[in-house]
Amino acid sequence: xxxxxxxxxxxxxxxxxxxxxxxxxxxxxxxxxxxxxxxxxxxxxxxxxxxxxxxxxxxxxxxxxxxxxxxxxxxxxxxxxxxxxxxxxxxxxxxxxxxxxxxxxxxxxxxxxxxxxxxxxxxxxxxxxxxxxxxxxxxxxxxxxxxxxxxxxxxxxxxxxxxxxxxxxxxxxxxxxxxxxxxxxxxxxxxxxxxxxxxxxxxxxxxxxxxxxxxxxxxxxxxxxxxxxxxxxxxxxxxxxxxxxxxxxxxxxxxxxxxxxxxxxxxxxxxxxxxxxxxxxxxxxxxxxxxxxxxxxxxxxxxxxxxxxxxxxxxxxxxxxxxxxxxxxxxxxxxxxxxxxxxxxxxxxxxxxxxxxxxxxxxxxxxxxxxxxxxxxxxxxxxxxxxxxxxxxxxxxxxxxxxxx
Numbered sequence: 001x002x003x004x005x006x007x008x009x010x011x012x013x014x015x016x017x018x019x020x021x022x023x024x025x026x027x028x029x030x031x032x033x034x035x036x037x038x039x040x041x042x043x044x045x046x047x048x049x050x051x052x053x054x055x056x057x058x059x060x061x062x063x064x065x066x067x068x069x070x071x072x073x074x075x076x077x078x079x080x081x082x083x084x085x086x087x088x089x090x091x092x093x094x095x096x097x098x099x100x101x102x103x104x105x106x107x108x109x110x111x112x113x114x115x116x117x118x119x120x121x122x123x124x125x126x127x128x129x130x131x132x133x134x135x136x137x138x139x140x141x142x143x144x145x146x147x148x149x150x151x152x153x154x155x156x157x158x159x160x161x162x163x164x165x166x167x168x169x170x171x172x173x174x175x176x177x178x179x180x181x182x183x184x185x186x187x188x189x190x191x192x193x194x195x196x197x198x199x200x201x202x203x204x205x206x207x208x209x210x211x212x213x214x215x216x217x218x219x220x221x222x223x224x225x226x227x228x229x230x231x232x233x234x235x236x237x238x239x240x241x242x243x244x245x246x247x248x249x250x251x252x253x254x255x256x257x258x259x260x261x262x263x264x265x266x267x268x269x270x271x272x273x274x275x276x277x278x279x280x281x282x283x284x285x286x287x288x289x290x291x292x293x294x295x296x297x298x299x300x301x302x303x304x305x306x307x308x309x310x311x312x313x314x315x316x317x318x319x320x321x322x323x324x325x326x327x328x329x330x331x332x333x334x335x336x337x338x339x340x341x342x343x344x345x346x347x348x349x350x351x352x353x354x355x356x357x358x359x360x361x362x363x364x365x366x367x368x369x370x371x372x373x374x375x376x377x378x379x380x381x382x383x384x385x386x387x388x389x390x391x392x393x394x395x396x397x398x399x400x401x402x403x404x405x
Contacts, residue, residue, distance in 0.1 A: 001162060004169045005036060007178040008142075009043040011241065015182050015228075016140030017094035018237040021048030024088045029098040031058045033144045037098065044094075053088055059101045059146070066109045066117060066269070074113065075120035082124050089131055092233070095139040102148035103332040106269020111294075114268040115301050122371050133373065135229045135352040138237035143168055143335055152332050171242040171323045171336065186238070189227035192246055195405045196224040199395055201387045203254065204315060206342070208380045210260045214280065216315050216344075217254025220365040221355045224248045226316075229352060242324060244339040246403070247316035249353040251366035253283035255312050259344065263337045263377035264330060271332055272298060274377075278346075285310040285346075306347065308370025314345035314353075320381055320401030334375050341379025342398070347372040 013019045025044045029037045041052040065074065089095060106114050122129065131137050145153075145164035153167075154160035166175070173181040203217045226246040228238045258279050265272040272295045279287040285303060290296035303310050316338070319325070324340040331337050347370035351362060363369075385398035396404055 001165065004165060004175060005039060006043075007174040007176070008169060008172065009036070009040045011172060011174045011178045011182055012040060012096060012140055012142050013043045013047050014179060016142060016238050016241050017096045018138045018235055019044045019047040019049050019094045020138075020235065022050050023048075024051045024053065024091055024093040025049045025096065026053050026055060026085065026088045026093050027096045027098065028055045028057065029144070030100050030146065031056050032146055033098060033100050036144050040096065040098075049094075051088075055085065059105050063105055063109070066106055066113060071113060071116055074117050077120055077124040082128075085125070085128055089128060089137055092137055094237075095132065095137055097139075097141045098144050099141060099333065099335060100144040100146035100149060102146060103152070103266040103271050104269070105148075107271075109269060111268075111270075111297055111301060114270065115305060118268050119305055119371065126371075132239075133348065133350060133352070135231055135239070138231055138235045139239055140237065140241060141239065141335055142172075142241040143333060149332070153329050167327055167329065168242075171327070171339075173242075173323075182238075186227040189243075189246065192403065192405055193224045193226055196246060196248075196387075196397075199387060199393075200389050200391070201395070202390045203388050204397070205386045205388065206259070206378065206383065207385075208260070208378075208383045210262070210380055211258060211277070212260045212378060212380075212383070214255065214257035214259045216312065217251045217366075218315075219249045219251050219349070219354060219367055222248045222365075223353055223355050225350075225353050240335060240339070242336065242339050244322045244324065245316040245318050245343070247314050247350070247353065249349045249367055250312040250315050250344075251283065252311045252349070252368035253366060255280040255283045259378050261376050261378060262341060262380055264332055265337075265374075265376050266332055266334055267298065267302075267374060270294075270298065280312075283311050302346070302372070302374070306371045308368060309347045309372050309374065311346070311368045311370070312344055313347045313349040313368045313370065313373055314343075314375070316343050316345075316375075317385065317398060317403055318342050318379055319403050320379055320383070337377050338375045341377045342383060342385070343375050343377045343379065345373050345375045346370075347374055
């Protein structure tokens with residue numbers, strides 16, 4: 001097990017956030033995962049980091065804050081907390097976020113309080129979000145198995161944390177020879193991306209027996225990305241570990257039809273059931289149909305607090321039969337579940353998926369703007385996706401849930 005953890009730390013540092021000599025590193029992690037955080041810090045220093053700053057969180061403290069603080073207290077985020085993080089990110093730091101928390105941690109907190117806390121955090125850390133979403137700095141989100149989360153994923157196991165560690169390693173191709181296997185995986189993804197970008201697609205049509213029938217028009221200057229990315233300074237990094245998605249950006253006004261979610265969605269300290277439906281017309285959600293009143297209220301609250309969330313900011317193709325999907329596990333974590341199935345994102349469009357220069361106006365090509373970027377999964381075993389090019393040529397991109405190119 002020790003070797004698996006070390007392989008994982010090496011992958012995060014050397015390929016994930018691409019730690020560079022003389023540059024700082026920021027790690028955000030829960031206090032329960034201090035041992036792995038220190039292992040990661042040691043690997044970062046071996047890679048030449050000038051300084052490693054660990055920003056601790058604690059899920060028990062988070063629950064207490066949401067339970068006892070007033071709405072005003074909860075939404076008043078100290079400027080010093082924001083500046084502490086930005087101090088390093090403005091120095092071109094490598095940013096690593098380790099997720100491990102129980103997705104149901106805030107389940108008992110009132111929905112309006114959860115929503116207000118999330119909105120306040122997003123607003124306060126907007127500059128950090130811009131640096132990440134625009135791929136200005138090298139960053140990486142990876143997972144460590146917290147006890148409560150591991151028990152959700154492996155309820156039948158006597159040692160669920162160890163079982164989830166082994167699963168994470170397999171999904172990230174790092175159970176052995178981590179850098180060699182990861183590089184091979186990325187090369188395969190790049191080969192597919194090259195084919196997609198050469199098709200000059202105008203729109204995508206998704207169909208599934210569960211009722212999904214959705215057409216998504218793409219931004220005028222979109223490009224397909226995935227696997228890894230490159231900062232303006234030429235630093236190559238892998239933002240998500242694991243990663244299986246080939247993604248691009250929809251035009252904010254060109255989505256029409258109905259889509260059905262196919263996996264639970266962790267949001268605001270609670271989990272929405274699979275099966276909620278969104279109906280789009282001219283890019284905008286016009287109707288929400290959830291499994292129960294709780295989920296209905298959460299979704300409607302998201303759209304009310306952030307009108308931009310009614311429009312799409314990402315569309316991604318994912319093989320149904322990849323290591324994550326083959327695990328046959330529900331992870332209750334967007335990081336994993338989004339890489340187990342095709343997905344969309346409500347909210348902010350990904351600037352890095354446009355061919356235009358940073359100075360060009362993104363509004364003219366249809367990139368959506370919103371406070372949030374929330375992925376939700378739509379892939380199924382029978383899903384079909386057809387790409388229609390600008391010259392009206394049809395390409396069968398997916399059949400039986402898997403990518404054909």
